[in-house]
Amino acid sequence: MLEVENLRKSFGDKLVVDSIDFSVQAGEIFVLLGKSGCGKTTTLKMINRLIPSSGGTIRIQGEVVDSLDPVKLRRKIGYVIQENGLFPHYTIAQNIAIVPKLLDFSKEEIEHGTQEMLQMMELDPIAYLDKYPRQLSGGQQQRIAIARALVARPPLLLMDEPFSALDPLTRHNVRIKFRQLVRDLGTTVVMVTHDLSEALELGDRICLMDQGRIAQLGTPRELIFDPASEAVKTFFSGQTLESELKVLKLEDLKEHLPPWEKAQAGSITVSIQDSLAQILEDIEARFQRTINVMDHSGQMLGSLVFGDIFGAYQQLKNLQA
Amino acid sequence: MQEGNSLWAFMLENRGDILTKTTEHLWLTGISVLLAIVVGVLIGLILTRRQSLASPVIGIANMIQTIPSIALLGFMIPLVGIGAIPAIIALFLYALLPIIRNTYTGILDVDPATKEAGRGLGMTDWQLLSKVELPLALPVIFAGIRTATVINVGVATLCSLIAAGGLGEFIFTGIALNNQQLILTGAIPAAFLAIFLDLFLGLVQNNITKWWKGILWALGLVLVLGIGWQVFQSMQARTFLAGLDREFFERRDGWPGLVETYDLQMDAVQMDAGLMYLALKNDKVDVIGGYATDGRIAAYNLRVLEDDQRFFPPYFVAPLVRKETLQEYPQLGAAIDLLAGKVNDEEMRRLNYLVDQEKQTPEQVARDYLESIGLEILRAREEGKADIVIGGKNFTEQFILAEMYAQVIESYTDLKVQAKTGLGGTSICFDALQNGDIDLYPEYTGTAFLVLLSPPEDLVNSIIKDRQAVYRYVQEQVGEQFGLQLMGSLEANNAYAIMMREEVAAQLGIRTITDLATYLRER
Numbered sequence: 101m102l103e104v105e106n107l108r109k110s111f112g113d114k115l116v117v118d119s120i121d122f123s124v125q126a127g128e129i130f131v132l133l134g135k136s137g138c139g140k141t142t143t144l145k146m147i148n149r150l151i152p153s154s155g156g157t158i159r160i161q162g163e164v165v166d167s168l169d170p171v172k173l174r175r176k177i178g179y180v181i182q183e184n185g186l187f188p189h190y191t192i193a194q195n196i197a198i199v200p201k202l203l204d205f206s207k208e209e210i211e212h213g214t215q216e217m218l219q220m221m222e223l224d225p226i227a228y229l230d231k232y233p234r235q236l237s238g239g240q241q242q243r244i245a246i247a248r249a250l251v252a253r254p255p256l257l258l259m260d261e262p263f264s265a266l267d268p269l270t271r272h273n274v275r276i277k278f279r280q281l282v283r284d285l286g287t288t289v290v291m292v293t294h295d296l297s298e299a300l301e302l303g304d305r306i307c308l309m310d311q312g313r314i315a316q317l318g319t320p321r322e323l324i325f326d327p328a329s330e331a332v333k334t335f336f337s338g339q340t341l342e343s344e345l346k347v348l349k350l351e352d353l354k355e356h357l358p359p360w361e362k363a364q365a366g367s368i369t370v371s372i373q374d375s376l377a378q379i380l381e382d383i384e385a386r387f388q389r390t391i392n393v394m395d396h397s398g399q400m401l402g403s404l405v406f407g408d409i410f411g412a413y414q415q416l417k418n419l420q421a
Numbered sequence: 422m423q424e425g426n427s428l429w430a431f432m433l434e435n436r437g438d439i440l441t442k443t444t445e446h447l448w449l450t451g452i453s454v455l456l457a458i459v460v461g462v463l464i465g466l467i468l469t470r471r472q473s474l475a476s477p478v479i480g481i482a483n484m485i486q487t488i489p490s491i492a493l494l495g496f497m498i499p500l501v502g503i504g505a506i507p508a509i510i511a512l513f514l515y516a517l518l519p520i521i522r523n524t525y526t527g528i529l530d531v532d533p534a535t536k537e538a539g540r541g542l543g544m545t546d547w548q549l550l551s552k553v554e555l556p557l558a559l560p561v562i563f564a565g566i567r568t569a570t571v572i573n574v575g576v577a578t579l580c581s582l583i584a585a586g587g588l589g590e591f592i593f594t595g596i597a598l599n600n601q602q603l604i605l606t607g608a609i610p611a612a613f614l615a616i617f618l619d620l621f622l623g624l625v626q627n628n629i630t631k632w633w634k635g636i637l638w639a640l641g642l643v644l645v646l647g648i649g650w651q652v653f654q655s656m657q658a659r660t661f662l663a664g665l666d667r668e669f670f671e672r673r674d675g676w677p678g679l680v681e682t683y684d685l686q687m688d689a690v691q692m693d694a695g696l697m698y699l700a701l702k703n704d705k706v707d708v709i710g711g712y713a714t715d716g717r718i719a720a721y722n723l724r725v726l727e728d729d730q731r732f733f734p735p736y737f738v739a740p741l742v743r744k745e746t747l748q749e750y751p752q753l754g755a756a757i758d759l760l761a762g763k764v765n766d767e768e769m770r771r772l773n774y775l776v777d778q779e780k781q782t783p784e785q786v787a788r789d790y791l792e793s794i795g796l797e798i799l800r801a802r803e804e805g806k807a808d809i810v811i812g813g814k815n816f817t818e819q820f821i822l823a824e825m826y827a828q829v830i831e832s833y834t835d836l837k838v839q840a841k842t843g844l845g846g847t848s849i850c851f852d853a854l855q856n857g858d859i860d861l862y863p864e865y866t867g868t869a870f871l872v873l874l875s876p877p878e879d880l881v882n883s884i885i886k887d888r889q890a891v892y893r894y895v896q897e898q899v900g901e902q903f904g905l906q907l908m909g910s911l912e913a914n915n916a917y918a919i920m921m922r923e924e925v926a927a928q929l930g931i932r933t934i935t936d937l938a939t940y941l942r943e944r
């Protein structure tokens with residue numbers, strides 16, 4: 101879907117992106133992670149040519165972006181930024197309709213698309229279409245910004261710290277809705293963030309950048325359990341346990357778990373694909389010892405107790421050490 | 422109450438004239454602001470795209486703003502002449518700065534996130550400008566336009582100084598003639614015009630999203646038609662034209678009487694007394710009504726036409742002094758009269774020339790003259806508390822005369838003198854004298870007779886041409902009515918004078934005002 105080869109960017113003498121390569125699969129959520137100044141945002145903006153590259157090649161669906169008209173290119177790529185960038189003088193409906201209008205969609209198509217996007221973002225079209233951005237909460241504004249970026253169904257969506265300005269609870273909710281939406285639409289996402297937990301929660305793969313280079317590229321689990329260098333380890337230090345619980349799914353502990361007990365009525369039910377962090381949150385919220393587990397298709401597998409999970413986690417850690 | 426009523430009656434009586442002048446004023450302001458909007462917004466936009474140019478360009482606009490209006494109008498005369506076009510150019514220049522600056526900062530202040538989002542969504546530069554930057558910067562741009570408009574309504578009053586018309590004609594004529602009613606007749610409509618235009622622009626601002634197409638069309642149409650009309654007007658061959666200062670234009674011993682006496686058939690425009698000479702020199706007018714002793718007559722090679730029917734009353738210089746002051750300092754009178762019978766027209770013209778053209782100080786010129794006629798003048802004026810305050814009006818000759826009297830008094834008495842010159846007109850000097858703010862000032866016999874004393878018309882007609890009779894009447898009346906003493910007069914007669922450029926006068930063989938009238942009739 102997206103191939104980046106030997107991409108470079110220098111501002112004057114300063115090399116901010118230093119010959120990086122990666123490729124993103126269709127439908128994947130690909131996270132560019134790193135501290136500020138590591139070159140992640142510059143990399144992102146070179147993809148839609150908001151920043152011209154100093155060298156290297158970027159291909160989207162096989163086409164070299166430097167050979168395309170930048171304006172036409174951007175109309176085919178969704179773009180969401182941290183400060184949401186909604187036009188304050190446009191209503192919600194007008195904001196969402198910007199790209200479809202640029203692409204000369206018919207009036208009916210635009211209306212239909214706008215309503216559909218709002219419903220997908222769980223916002224009532226009737227209540228919101230004629231409002232102005234300032235009348236909405238931060239979380240609602242960011243959901244509108246996502247709807248605006250996706251309404252023309254771009255195959256690729258670029259996001260720059262999209263959830264950083266939101267408060268933690270809103271952020272979590274918006275992230276969940278967002279992930280569901282892009283999965284449903286099959287959109288490929290490249291997202292920049294400095295927030296580790298956001299990267300772990302959303303990313304199918306994470307590209308950790310440091311000083312313009314790729315420090316490590318892999319799944320969240322690979323980065324946590326198999327850091328490629330001291331620099332990578334340092335990046336996670338202090339958040340190790342939290343990170344591990346986030347990247348490990350119950351499924352990953354399967355061989356260390358005792359046999360399933362019979363499912364118990366009235367106990368909470370989790371999916372075997374849930375992360376340990378998610379399961380801990382659920383237990384914490386409900387004060388229950390016994391947990392029913394089902395597989396990804398919803399088939400009940402049986403129950404276990406919290407101690408079983410903890411024991412299995414210890415065994416996995418011992419194995420890795 | 423009485424005054425309010427009479428003002429209202431006066432305005433009603435002159436409503437046609439007020440309407441004409443208000444329309445002229447609106448036209449000058451409107452067309453110049455419209456031009457400034459087009460050019461200013463464009464420059465502002467270019468600056469946002471070429472930010473390195475911003476500080477030099479805004480610096481230049483700032484500099485233009487600091488040029489005094491009257492000076493800017495003066496610069497215009499040699500370049501584009503007099504009338505509406507130089508006025509519109511000057512007003513346009515004044516309106517530029519607020520519009521450029523507000524467009525520039527308004528666009529730059531648009532949230533960068535909004536601009537980035539617009540670009541990221543695939544807007545072209547033009548779309549970003551027209552759909553995002555301009556609409557969001559609009560309140561700031563409009564604030565600039567409104568500032569420019571209100572400033573221009575004010576500055577446009579000054580355009581009457583270069584014969585561009587407008588409400589300034591009432592105001593400056595009123596100031597020259599000390600006529601409060603006339604001043605208010607100009608000032609009140611000007612104030613309402615400013616308020617009205619501001620409200621109107623506010624209305625446009627609030628509805629611009631609905632009206633913008635209509636507004637653009639109207640703007641374009643007005644500009645094209647307006648500029649076309651102005652250019653067409655200026656292409657028209659100029660008629661034989663007189664440029665007159667507004668006091669001369671209105672006074673009965675000025676233009677109206679002259680036209681009647683000589684049957685002069687020519688158009689006249691009102692302008693600033695100082696700019697008038699410049700306009701004549703630059704061939705923008707053909708005749709001016711100036712003053713016989715003005716230094717520029719020699720400097721600009723002008724010919725004073727002989728007043729062969731002796732229409733203009735005598736204007737001999739004679740100081741008016743408070744009698745109280747003369748009683749307190751008996752030695753004063755003799756000192757002042759040392760100058761009686763001195764300084765003839767020719768000499769006065771030369772002294773004015775030395776100050777106006779040779780840039781000598783009035784103090785130096787006065788001293789050199791006094792010493793040349795054998796008076797012994799102290800080298801340095803003494804510091805300390807003044808016993809006597811000398812006033813003077815705001816033109817060159819008065820500065821020199823005030824200085825002469827000051828030097829003579831200090832050299833021939835033990836009194837210390839302070840000069841308060843540059844007072845804006847006859848009435849201000851006279852009021853100051855009556856209030857005791859000044860003790861004396863150089864007046865002209867004709868002015869004292871006609872302006873200060875306003876004698877009945879038959880008396881005027883019977884003695885106006887008799888120098889001695891006028892002098893005696895004034896001396897008697899200022900003593901009786903105001904407790905003032907008219908001292909001995911100089912030989913200089915600074916009467917009104919009709920003048921032309923020497924080469925034109927020579928070519929047409931015009932020597933007297935009668936010659937001029939004949940030429941105009943036969944042309």
